[in-house]
Amino acid sequence: MKPSTSSSPVSSPVTSPVTSPGTSSGPSPQAARPRARKGVATVCLSGMLEDKLRAAAAAGFDGVEIFENDLVVSAMSPESVGALCADLGLSVDLYQPFRDFEAVPDALHAANLRRAERKFDLMERLGADTVLVCSTLSPHATDDDGLAAGQLRALAERAAARGIRVAYEALAWGRFVNSWEHSWQIVRRGDHPNLGLCLDSFHVLSRDPAPTGIDTVDADKLFFLQLADAPRLDMDVLQWSRHHRLFPGQGSFDLPGFLAQVLAAGYEGPLSLEVFNDIFRQTDPGPAAVDGMRSLVALEEAVAGIEYEPSDGRARPRIELAAPPPAPELLGHAFVELTVDDESAPQVSGALTALGFVHTGRHRSKPVELWQQGGSNVVLNRDDRGGGSTGTDGQGAAGGVSAGAGTRTGTGRAEVVALAVESRDPEQSARRAEALLATPLPRRRGPEEAELTAVAAPDGTQLFFCPGGDASGPDWRADFVPTGTGTGTDHGTEGAVAGVLGRIDHVALAQPNDQFAGSMTFYQSVLDLRERDFAEYAAPFGLVRSRTVGNASGEVRIAMHGALLRRGGWAPSVPDPEHVAFATDDVFAAARNARGRGLEILPVTDNYYDDLDARYAPEPALLRDMRELNILYDRDEHGAFFHFCTGILGSRVFFEVVQRVGDYRGDGAVNAPVRMAAHRQARNRTD
Numbered sequence: 280m281k282p283s284t285s286s287s288p289v290s291s292p293v294t295s296p297v298t299s300p301g302t303s304s305g306p307s308p309q310a311a312r313p314r315a316r317k318g319v320a321t322v323c324l325s326g327m328l329e330d331k332l333r334a335a336a337a338a339g340f341d342g343v344e345i346f347e348n349d350l351v352v353s354a355m356s357p358e359s360v361g362a363l364c365a366d367l368g369l370s371v372d373l374y375q376p377f378r379d380f381e382a383v384p385d386a387l388h389a390a391n392l393r394r395a396e397r398k399f400d401l402m403e404r405l406g407a408d409t410v411l412v413c414s415t416l417s418p419h420a421t422d423d424d425g426l427a428a429g430q431l432r433a434l435a436e437r438a439a440a441r442g443i444r445v446a447y448e449a450l451a452w453g454r455f456v457n458s459w460e461h462s463w464q465i466v467r468r469g470d471h472p473n474l475g476l477c478l479d480s481f482h483v484l485s486r487d488p489a490p491t492g493i494d495t496v497d498a499d500k501l502f503f504l505q506l507a508d509a510p511r512l513d514m515d516v517l518q519w520s521r522h523h524r525l526f527p528g529q530g531s532f533d534l535p536g537f538l539a540q541v542l543a544a545g546y547e548g549p550l551s552l553e554v555f556n557d558i559f560r561q562t563d564p565g566p567a568a569v570d571g572m573r574s575l576v577a578l579e580e581a582v583a584g585i586e587y588e589p590s591d592g593r594a595r596p597r598i599e600l601a602a603p604p605p606a607p608e609l610l611g612h613a614f615v616e617l618t619v620d621d622e623s624a625p626q627v628s629g630a631l632t633a634l635g636f637v638h639t640g641r642h643r644s645k646p647v648e649l650w651q652q653g654g655s656n657v658v659l660n661r662d663d664r665g666g667g668s669t670g671t672d673g674q675g676a677a678g679g680v681s682a683g684a685g686t687r688t689g690t691g692r693a694e695v696v697a698l699a700v701e702s703r704d705p706e707q708s709a710r711r712a713e714a715l716l717a718t719p720l721p722r723r724r725g726p727e728e729a730e731l732t733a734v735a736a737p738d739g740t741q742l743f744f745c746p747g748g749d750a751s752g753p754d755w756r757a758d759f760v761p762t763g764t765g766t767g768t769d770h771g772t773e774g775a776v777a778g779v780l781g782r783i784d785h786v787a788l789a790q791p792n793d794q795f796a797g798s799m800t801f802y803q804s805v806l807d808l809r810e811r812d813f814a815e816y817a818a819p820f821g822l823v824r825s826r827t828v829g830n831a832s833g834e835v836r837i838a839m840h841g842a843l844l845r846r847g848g849w850a851p852s853v854p855d856p857e858h859v860a861f862a863t864d865d866v867f868a869a870a871r872n873a874r875g876r877g878l879e880i881l882p883v884t885d886n887y888y889d890d891l892d893a894r895y896a897p898e899p900a901l902l903r904d905m906r907e908l909n910i911l912y913d914r915d916e917h918g919a920f921f922h923f924c925t926g927i928l929g930s931r932v933f934f935e936v937v938q939r940v941g942d943y944r945g946d947g948a949v950n951a952p953v954r955m956a957a958h959r960q961a962r963n964r965t966d
């Protein structure tokens with residue numbers, strides 16, 4: 280696993296410039312609006328209360344929801360929690376939850392009011408002015424809206440005396456009240472200025488993926504907004520909510536549509552993340568809070584992109600949403616950089632040579648080589664610190680990968696340390712990345728070295744932005760002195776080396792399970808990529824999940840994969856391999872050429888080809904060629920996919936050659952178990 284990089288604190292997330300009202304009279308649609316405040320519930324994060332608060336502040340949140348249990352278990356007094364929040368620049372936006380209050384017999388109601396008064400005392404000490412009351416699950420409650428409304432009104436009356444507001448939230452599994460519409464009816468019926476609604480996207484969207492009418496709620500009754508995404512799962516809704524919530528953009532809920540409605544109603548309060556997730560609860564709260572903040576900025580950007588016509592009945596949001604610089608178009612992968620050592624370098628360069636690559640350039644000042652073929656550029660970096668080829672200090676490459684028992688083939692270090700994409704505007708790509716909380720990488724520029732803009736991804740991978748198309752900017756290839764072996768031109772190593780392989784098709788990065796969602800959010804939001812493929816498959820040593828994200832043209836694709844659980848002790852402790860896939864128009868010629876140059880293509884079992892025959896009945900000659908050359912196959916409704924792999928090179932990389940036929944969307948994930956078993960088998964042979 281690569282070391283994760285800490286992200287820089289962000290004190291003021293980017294918002295679009297507030298333009299002056301201009302010369303026209305009357306209110307301008309561009310009139311200054313307050314910026315949307317961002318919040319996070321302490322329940323989203325791991326650690327003691329103070330760890331959570333510090334992480335929230337460092338990630339740039341404006342406020343927090345204090346979850347009752349986080350306070351109950353804390354040794355800090357409510358006053359000192361409030362003081363710490365103030366020191367950290369956080370407002371205490373909500374105290375939550377207050378449970379099982381409404382629609383109970385009188386005696387219990389009196390006890391509930393007493394319980395509430397003690398919580399109001401606590402909130403005064405804490406400095407919190409809004410309490411969340413979630414719809415009751417009490418066995419003593421009755422199905423009586425009038426009683427519920429009356430008791431909530433009595434609560435609001437007591438709260439008002441303390442300057443406190445009561446935000447009523449319908450839990451999706453509430454005993455009698457489980458829809459936002461029902462909670463809104465009760466709030467209206469309760470009719471008290473200190474009684475309003477808390478809307479939680481999970482409770483609303485888990486029941487109805489496309490709710491309507493939220494924009495008709497009175498703005499002054501929308502007391503609080505909690506945001507969470509989730510995958511669509513067919514399961515008990517309480518379990519779904521308590522274990523599987525995700526940050527916005529990481530699941531399948533339409534959060535932009537939901538938030539747009541809430542804002543159209545005139546909501547001006549905080550946008551607050553409330554995500555119960557088993558993994559986030561257990562990971563370092565610092566990076567987790569940054570992931571949450573990044574997802575919120577991306578959500579605000581998505582909502583800001585929704586057009587509001589004066590005639591469509593929807594009001595523009597009253598608050599100013601984050602507006603990172605738009606993502607410039609990406610034209611493809613510029614290069615991939617692998618770190619190698621003395622042991623792995625000959626394996627990696629041997630495989631590249633067999634695949635038809637040519638070592639065309641040597642870095643001016645570092646032990647770094649450029650290998651090229653037909654638009655694919657691979658940089659091999661032997662710098663111990665790694666990441667040194669392109670002007671950074673190489674934090675991403677620090678720390679070795681330990682290859683465990685059973686990896687007789689290639690124990691030398693080899694892994695992907697950097698990805699470079701071609702952007703129509705590299706400077707803007709970098710500004711966008713920073714607005715989305717990417718850590719800028721310091722540049723270590725030597726004489727005559729291109730100063731590329733780069734940021735660190737949460738998984739430690741360095742992400743470079745290179746000029747593409749007619750964008751001006753430094754040419755990273757100028758850092759390399761031609762070796763004379765390529766068809767280099769005056770511009771050093773710019774000329775393509777002709778061969779059967781074309782451009783880089785995709786790069787696959789291994790992700791530990793606890794980093795998976797965060798990495799997805801990072802690559803998707805920073806590079807403006809969309810999900811192109813999702814798969815879960817049973818590999819020999821456990822379940823593997825893979826997701827591919829790409830741009831609209833398909834020229835940039837990043838595949839992420841990882842085991843769902845830490846490997847069992849008995850399984851080989853090999854790090855998940857990463858790979859670089861090169862595109863070709865003739866996979867059979869590519870395989871024959873590579874074999875002719877001595878490459879041992881990863882052997883595929885006979886059973887696989889028998890199964891292919893059964894499933895697809897390919898032409899016998901085609902099947903024979905695939906079998907002979909160890910070429911794997913997949914297809915979807917848009918096209919077909921042929922591919923083959925090398926063995927594992929060094930500790931954890933391999934190369935793949937792929938041919939897309941038609942508009943095939945995936946990247947052969949269905950064959951991953953076959954490939955993983957084959958890699959394992961190949962290792963056994965050399966044990």
Ligand SMILES: O=C(O)c1ccc(O)c(O)c1
Nearest residue numbers: 375376413448479521553
């Ligand atoms: O799962 C719960 O109990 C719970 C508590 C408070 C909330 O705001 C919520 O959405 C769920």
Ligand SMILES: [Mg+2]
Nearest residue numbers: 448479505553
């Ligand atoms: Mg909630």
